[in-house]
Amino acid sequence: xALLPSLLTALLVFSYGPGASVGCDLPPxxxxxxxxxxxxxxxxxxxxxxxxxxxxxxxxxPRATVDGSQVREAQAISVLHELLQQTFNLxxxxxxxxxxxxTLLDQLCGALHRQLEALDTCLVREMxxxxxxxxxxxxxxxxxxxxxxxxxxxxxxxYSDCAWEVVRVEIMRAFSSTxxxxxxxxxxxRDLRSP
Numbered sequence: 001x002a003l004l005p006s007l008l009t010a011l012l013v014f015s016y017g018p019g020a021s022v023g024c025d026l027p028p029x030x031x032x033x034x035x036x037x038x039x040x041x042x043x044x045x046x047x048x049x050x051x052x053x054x055x056x057x058x059x060x061x062p063r064a065t066v067d068g069s070q071v072r073e074a075q076a077i078s079v080l081h082e083l084l085q086q087t088f089n090l091x092x093x094x095x096x097x098x099x100x101x102x103t104l105l106d107q108l109c110g111a112l113h114r115q116l117e118a119l120d121t122c123l124v125r126e127m128x129x130x131x132x133x134x135x136x137x138x139x140x141x142x143x144x145x146x147x148x149x150x151x152x153x154x155x156x157x158x159y160s161d162c163a164w165e166v167v168r169v170e171i172m173r174a175f176s177s178t179x180x181x182x183x184x185x186x187x188x189x190r191d192l193r194s195p
Contacts (some may be wrong), residue, residue: 040108044105044168047161051165052162059149061146065138066178083174083178086147090151091109099159100164
């Protein structure tokens with residue numbers, strides 16, 4: 001896979017509406033890329049989830065990290081970036097390439113990379129100097145722990161097809177959980193544009 005940078009933060013930020021976050025000018029196609037990412041992730045399924053019921057696991061997604069009322073504005077962008085970055089990193093492993101159609105995987109990683117590049121600019125602009133300190137606090141640290149649990153699960157299951165299917169479904173569920181955070185960012189953007 002030729003594309004090796006950042007992942008799913010932008011997918012979360014922009015999968016549910018207009019493609020702008022607090023004070024950031026993201027490309028107009030950002031929302032379309034997010035929807036395309038969800039479609040690609042859905043198409044990547046190689047086996048029926050019903051065949052993997054015994055492999056299911058509660059990864060304990062840290063819902064408070066994406067609850068719009070619990071996260072400060074600057075942290076919201078960091079949380080979304082971290083979610084996308086961790087997902088991107090997970091998909092760039094040689095094990096994931098063996099589990100999924102590489103054409104779809106390359107398309108997904110390429111789209112995620114483009115979204116992360118745009119979000120990186122916003123992250124720097126919104127968080128400035130405090131960015132690295134906030135990135136290691138609360139919500140983003142909880143996401144790192146969450147993804148570490150996913151990596152350990154895959155390793156324990158020896159990167160089986162069912163393990164990857166469970167993780168694919170979990171990632172889609174995590175993206176869906178970002179609706180409140182995304183709505184809060186959209187509302188904040190609307191408030192900033194109002195006279």
